[in-house]
Amino acid sequence: MLKEERQHLILDKIKLNRKVLSADLSIELQVSEDTIRRDLNELSAKGLIKKVHGGALPVDTKAPSYEERKFSNLKEKNNIAKKAVSLIKNGQVIIMSGSTTNLQLAKIIPSDINATIYTYSLPIALQLTEHPSIEIIFIGGKLNKPAQVTVGLDVVSSISQLRADLCFMGTGGINVENGMTEPNWEVSHIKKCMIEASEKVIVLCTNNKINEVKRYPVTPIIKINTLITDLNSKNEIFIPFKEKGVKIL
Amino acid sequence: MLKEERQHLILDKIKLNRKVLSADLSIELQVSEDTIRRDLNELSAKGLIKKVHGGALPVDTKAPSYEERKFSNLKEKNNIAKKAVSLIKNGQVIIMSGSTTNLQLAKIIPSDINATIYTYSLPIALQLTEHPSIEIIFIGGKLNKPAQVTVGLDVVSSISQLRADLCFMGTGGINVENGMTEPNWEVSHIKKCMIEASEKVIVLCTNNKINEVKRYPVTPIIKINTLITDLNSKNEIFIPFKEKGVKIL
DNA sequence: TAAATTAATGAAATAATATGCTAAAAGAAG
DNA sequence: CTTCTTTTAGCATATTATTTCATTAATTTA
Incomplete structure (x- = not known):
């Protein structure tokens, strides 16, 4: 039996039984326990x-939780949220993506604001239930557990049918040449739809995302109306963005 | 049995019964109490x-507004949830309504269960994101803030397109003559759809809902397969239900 | 407070693992 | 085809992990 073949069998057995014992495998596959251990160690090193x-x-599918990320860079995020909230006007229809910065924004929307917010993020929706007057529409679909957002075709098609005044978006990275980029293909697709559906596009990001480039493009810089960061808007890093017509807050 | 496997079982048992005794576990898992104590200490060190x-x-969890209601009748609700969880089998498609009893159920689903769950309740969806293998589909729509569930036509039409094996439903009231009834018209309509979409209908309710009648009918008693309450299933209150073919747990 | 139960500790037994070594098999180079 | 190298598997042994047991300390309960 080939080594690869054996390792595939081991993976299959783990999937099936949710556990394997070295001793059992040794008998079943007719090799020494040493060999099995070597196989297990290799598979483990590959993270399988x-x-x-x-x-x-x-492997534990339980990824690093949303809770953990919620508290990192909290000061910066709050700073951004404070700037963003000034853009919200009564009667607007708003789409919010699922970043932790947006969650911060959801927390501080003044209680006299009256708007309709579409979101596909569980934590943001839950946060908004505390608000007395905002109407919340949750966009359904298959849940991505670590991010606690819905994804997939249902989400894309729901958003495609919307017409919004604003969308607030977090991002994986942004620079002048590549525009907004995302590490996750599904998310990049959803964000494209959000942009299509919105009159104005507002990107919220902490300074560490500026001039980062991720795998999947979302939109060229030209479609972005406003960029909100924790940096001072006069920072020279923003000059090329301003030349492309992006407003900086 | 592997150490890690044993610790998973202990965690599941704590979720299920809200407590474990070292002596019980020792017998149940066929290891010495020393070993159990070491496991408990390790899990405790990890904060689990x-x-x-x-x-x-x-571990004690915090308890704000919606959370508060969650803990009323906790013992009864957990009792019901324990009975209900035994009905869940691998590979099933399940619809869960938005009651706090269902939330309790979502908490105690053993980690080795593999199923697809549709829900329109934010807290239930959020709870299920902790589960390693369950696939969650959130049914989108307009959010009802106090109940933290989606409602409206979108929900109705989404559910109409489903085919599920089970649905777990809370209820406003149930009796033999009027069947299931609800105080809220929208919710009654959604529950009708859930029943249509499901092979089996399982009603979860605390004893105070039995023989209560609310404003809007949901379904005659005949369509309900199983009724789960905190009472003993041999209680004479259930005799007329049994005569109508309802299984009592 | 005394009795009973539970916890902690260290020694000892058992099982699993890592390591170095050997040998066979498979490929590569001449 | 031969020789050399590399990969792979098995074995012996030292090391480590896990569990139990005996003993003593701490905690709870009556």
């Missing part, structure tokens, strides 16, 4: 399984 | 449980 004393288990 | 003299408890 979790090696434990006596055998192996599937 | 709270170790106490003689056993362990779940």
Whole structure:
């Protein structure tokens, strides 16, 4: 039996039984436990399984939680949220993407504001239920657990049918040449739709995202109306953005 | 049994029963109490449980507004949830309505269960994001803030397109003559759709809802497959329900 | 407070792992 | 085809992880 073949069988067995024992595999695949251990260690190094004393288990799908990210860069995010909230006017229809910066924004929307907010983020929707007058429309679909947002075709098609005044978007990265970019293909697609559906596009991002480029393009810089960061708007880093017509806050 | 596997079982059992005794676990898992104690100490060090003299408890969670209601009748609700969880099988498609009893159920679904759950309740969806293998589909629509669920035509039409094996439903009231009834018209309509979309209908309710009648009818008793309450299933109050073919748990 | 239960500790047993070494098999180069 | 190298698997042994047991300390309960 080939080594690869054996490792595939091991992976299949883990998927099936949610655990494997080195001793069992040794008998079943007719090789020594040493070999099995070597296989398990290799698979574990590739992150495909979790090696434990006596055998192996599937990898924990539980990714680093949204909760954890919620508290990083809190000061910067709050700074951005404060600038963003001034753009919200009564009667507007707004789309919010699922970033933690947007969550911060959702927290500080003044209670006398009366608007309609579309979102596909569970934490943001939940936060907005505390607001007395905002109408919330949640965009349904398959849930992405670590990000706690809905994704997929349902989301894309729902957003395509909207007409909004503003959209507030977090981003994976932004620079002048590549515009907005995202590490996740599905998210990049959804954000394209959000931009199409909105009169004005407002990008919220912490300074560490500026001049970062991620894998999937979302939109050229020209479609972005306003960029809000924690930096001072007069910072020279923004000069090329301003030349492209982006307003900086 | 692998150490990690054992610790997972302990976590599941704590979720389910809200407490475990070292002595019980020792017998159940066929290891010494020393080992159990070491497991509990390790899990406690990771902050996953709270170790106490003689056993362990779940970690205390904070309790704001919606959360407060969640803890009223907690014992009864957990009792119901424990009975309900036994009905969930791998591979099923399940619809869950937005009651706090259902939230309790969402909390205790064992981590090795693999199913697809449709829901229109924010807290339930959020709770399920903690589960490693369940696929969650959120049904979008306009948010009802106090209940933290989506309502309206979008929800109705989404549910109409589903085919599910089970639906778990809370209820405003149930009796033999009027069947299930709801105080809210929109909710009654949504629940009708859920029943149409599901192979089996399982109603979860605390004893105070039995023989209550609310304003809007949802379904005659005949369409309900199983009724789960905190009472003993042999209680004479259930005799007329049983005569109508409802299974009592 | 005394009795009973539970916890902590260290020694000992058992099982699993890592490591170095050997040998066979498969490829590569001449 | 031969020789050399590389990969792979098995074995012996040292090391480490895990569990149990005996003993003593701490905590709860009556």
